[in-house]
Amino acid sequence: MLTSKPAIIALLGSTKQESINKTILGYITDQVSDDYAVEIFDITTLPFFNPDLDQESSLPSSVKTFRKTLEDAQGVLVSSPEYVFSVPGVLKNAIEWVVSTMVFHEKPTALITASSSGEKAHESLQLILKTIGAQIEGNASVLIQSPKTKFNQAGLPTDVQTETVLKDLILDFTKSMQARAIVNK
Numbered sequence: 425m426l427t428s429k430p431a432i433i434a435l436l437g438s439t440k441q442e443s444i445n446k447t448i449l450g451y452i453t454d455q456v457s458d459d460y461a462v463e464i465f466d467i468t469t470l471p472f473f474n475p476d477l478d479q480e481s482s483l484p485s486s487v488k489t490f491r492k493t494l495e496d497a498q499g500v501l502v503s504s505p506e507y508v509f510s511v512p513g514v515l516k517n518a519i520e521w522v523v524s525t526m527v528f529h530e531k532p533t534a535l536i537t538a539s540s541s542g543e544k545a546h547e548s549l550q551l552i553l554k555t556i557g558a559q560i561e562g563n564a565s566v567l568i569q570s571p572k573t574k575f576n577q578a579g580l581p582t583d584v585q586t587e588t589v590l591k592d593l594i595l596d597f598t599k600s601m602q603a604r605a606i607v608n609k
């Protein structure tokens with residue numbers, strides 16, 4: 425009998441076609457593909473956040489889909505660049521749509537900030553995700569600086585340190601998803 429794999433929903437803070445954050449998500453997807461199905465949710469489908477629409481009677485359908493998708497996911501993977509010392513608007517907008525919900529509450533989450541510098545966005549994303557209740561265990565949060573120099577054309581890490589931090593991230597992220605799955609059984 426075919427059993428579907430648990431879903432990891434990825435949120436990508438870059439809308440670029442040739443995004444290094446997308447490359448990193450691709451690498452992680454390959455690493456976990458035996459056990460999980462990773463799907464990037466297209467956060468560009470979400471309208472600008474408006475508190476007036478943030479109620480059952482007026483909630484845009486794309487937002488309903490977004491919330492349900494996150495709720496059903498075993499884990500959430502966030503990967504983002506930094507823009508003007510902050511979180512890119514498209515990602516911040518998506519997160520604003522879930523602030524009034526519990527969809528991130530105790531949700532196993534991994535965070536990658538891959539950017540030239542990225543310190544401010546990384547710090548900010550850590551605070552935002554903690555505030556909405558995301559569960560980021562141990563090494564499941566990494567800042568990868570100057571990322572374009574650290575991956576080859578095939579999308580693989582070119583240095584041992586980058587490979588190690590990503591493998592450690594995957595390990596702690598998958599451990600927390602497994603622990604959560606047991607609790608929810």
Ligand SMILES: Cc1cc2nc3c(=O)[nH]c(=O)nc-3n(C[C@H](O)[C@H](O)[C@H](O)COP(=O)(O)O)c2cc1C
Nearest residue numbers: 438443444445505506507508509538539540541542
């Ligand atoms: C409008 C704009 C603003 C940026 N501001 C920053 C910044 O403040 N800090 C930083 O580290 N990188 C900054 N960058 C560089 C990108 O974040 C960096 O190239 C990143 O790796 C791109 O990721 P991506 O390929 O996944 O889009 C900026 C890029 C753009 C287009």
